[in-house]
Amino acid sequence: MNLRQQKALQTKRKISKVALELFNKKGFSNVTVDEIIEKTGTSKGAFYNHFKSKHDIFLEKFKEIDNFYVDELLPKLDPQESAKEKLKKFFFMQMIYIEKDLGWDVIRTIYENELNTERESFFLIPDRPLYQILYSLCVDGQKKGEFREDLTPEQMVTIFTRMIRGILYDWSINKGEFSLKGEQEALFDVVIRGLMK
Known part of the structure; x- marks a missing residue:
């Protein structure tokens, strides 16, 4: 550059x-x-x-966050680990990044903007890198026989993304008063265990 x-x-x-x-x-x-x-x-x-507009600032922020997941978090996942362990590690690193590098103010502001019904929410764009990462981990879990097969990988991704949005929304309205790092561990573990065979 x-x-x-x-x-x-x-x-x-x-x-x-x-x-x-x-x-x-x-x-x-x-x-x-x-x-x-x-x-x-x-x-x-x-x-x-x-x-192009002030709305694009949020779009850029989402791209920056997704690029961080791809460039920084994904390479830290050990290919030899189980899909369950990879998901737990990914969510752990994701929440640390959001809590320490973004903060609840930025997340709250993003959520407020995403509730605008006049245009499509970035949360709903199906080919976001975050969703692709989660999809590949769910496929991996099914191939290895770890995850139940009565749900498709797409359905599992929907469960995970709603869980992520739920914890971040709750963290935002609580003004960051609880630790995402600590809170996610118990919550995500329950959800992941629910997907196991």
């Missing part, structure tokens, strides 16, 4: 960070693109060079 590209990436990250802080503080609908530009000391051209 050359110097110009590095500077562009820094500008994009700055706009995204400040916008998320403003959305959290004032509410998504109450923040304008002009306000984001003013607070970041950038130009309208710079904003629209990186984002």
Whole structure:
């Protein structure tokens, strides 16, 4: 990456960070693109060079999160481990990342935005990398004879994603007052055990 590209990436990250802080503080609908530009000391051209609209800031955040799962978490899973252990490890690392690197404010703001019924929620895009990771782990579990076969891998992914959204929503409305790392262990273990043969 050359110097110009590095500077562009820094500008994009700055706009995204400040916008998320403003959305959290004032509410998504109450923040304008002009306000984001003013607070970041950038130009309208710079904003629209990186984002089509303020909605795209959330889309970029989701892509960043999914890329983290693919680039950072997936390689840490041992191919020799059982599917159950891989899922437990993945969920554990996922919740640590969300709790420490994103925080409940960002998650709450994302959830508020995703409840907007005027456009499709990123949560419902079926080919998200997160869903592909979970799907492959469920297929692996069935191939190895660990997971029950009366559910399809797609149904298992739906169960897991609803569980993830549930714990994150609850964590958000509780203002991050409980540890995701600790809470997920008991909850996810119960769900995973329910899928075992």
